[in-house]
Amino acid sequence: MQILAETQGNVVYLHLRGEIDEHNAHSARTKADRLVERYAGSERAIFDLREVSFMDSTGIGFLIGRYKRFQRFGVPVYLTNPTNSTDKILEMSGIYTLMPKV
Amino acid sequence: MVNTMKLEIMALGENEAFARSAVAAFALCLNPSFSELSDIKTAVSEAVTNSIVHAYKHSGQHDTLSIECRAEGDEHGGILHITVTDGGCGIADMEKALLPFYTTLENDERSGMGFTIMQTFMDGFSLESEVGKGTKVSMFRKIGKKSVVATMDDVAVKERADAGR
Ligand SMILES: Nc1ncnc2c1ncn2[C@@H]1O[C@H](COP(=O)(O)OP(=O)(O)OP(=O)(O)O)[C@@H](O)[C@H]1O
Ligand SMILES: [Mg+2]
Numbered sequence: 001m002q003i004l005a006e007t008q009g010n011v012v013y014l015h016l017r018g019e020i021d022e023h024n025a026h027s028a029r030t031k032a033d034r035l036v037e038r039y040a041g042s043e044r045a046i047f048d049l050r051e052v053s054f055m056d057s058t059g060i061g062f063l064i065g066r067y068k069r070f071q072r073f074g075v076p077v078y079l080t081n082p083t084n085s086t087d088k089i090l091e092m093s094g095i096y097t098l099m100p101k102v
Numbered sequence: 103m104v105n106t107m108k109l110e111i112m113a114l115g116e117n118e119a120f121a122r123s124a125v126a127a128f129a130l131c132l133n134p135s136f137s138e139l140s141d142i143k144t145a146v147s148e149a150v151t152n153s154i155v156h157a158y159k160h161s162g163q164h165d166t167l168s169i170e171c172r173a174e175g176d177e178h179g180g181i182l183h184i185t186v187t188d189g190g191c192g193i194a195d196m197e198k199a200l201l202p203f204y205t206t207l208e209n210d211e212r213s214g215m216g217f218t219i220m221q222t223f224m225d226g227f228s229l230e231s232e233v234g235k236g237t238k239v240s241m242f243r244k245i246g247k248k249s250v251v252a253t254m255d256d257v258a259v260k261e262r263a264d265a266g267r
Contacts, residue, residue: 019119021119021147021151022118022154022155023115023116023118023119025211029211054122054143054144056144056147056148056216056219057148057212057214057216057219058151058212060213060215061212062211064213065211084137084140085140088223089144089215089219092215092218092222093215
């Protein structure tokens, strides 16, 4: 799983790419948290899920974990472009009440 | 046609992707749609990950889990049965474990949605577990448009799954 950060003005886009499961989430967490720190001054953060080819419940925990960190800096978090199967899991988990889909 | 497959693998994180891909490859004999396949992969990933992260969290290196699949049908569809079994610590309170958002590993960023996802993504689900002996998850998924007449076994599994909800 890869993470790429891109800024547009004061908004940071975090592009997630590949498969998110328990095994590969470990290294992605460390990397994502470094990006959270780096972009802590953003007006908002948007996770772009377009290129997530597989996700299980690990993805829910992963996104909520990063949400909590962004929250410490007062940065609101949004989700965008989930594939159908990713959307199904996220919808079920109620995560969109924390991180609205845009 | 009846087709079966049995896989025994070590309970390692490295095997998560292999396990779900192997089941997906086996399921191809029923010619599933893309979304049916991705539901199956997700449910298998949940069951296998549970055996890896929960079942053996206090034990040694030679722990294994097994995955058994049985496909009934043909290229127009059918039914796919999957069981995932481990010989791990077992689940003391199954009723609680099945609740959405219930997890015993909150600090590891687990969400407690695994069993809920398995039950939602599959057409039948049942859980057997014994403390100190292990856990067995049985699930099935109907594939394709062809109407499938579930066997009595399937009905029993489905009823147990509903009762567990
Ligand atoms: N194979 C197993 N062996 C032992 N305990 C298990 C097993 N599977 C599940 N459990 C127990 O049941 C609980 C609920 O499982 P479930 O998959 O719903 O959530 P989780 O694994 O904690 O979190 P998530 O799946 O969302 O990452 C687990 O926290 C664990 O205590
Ligand atoms: Mg789980």
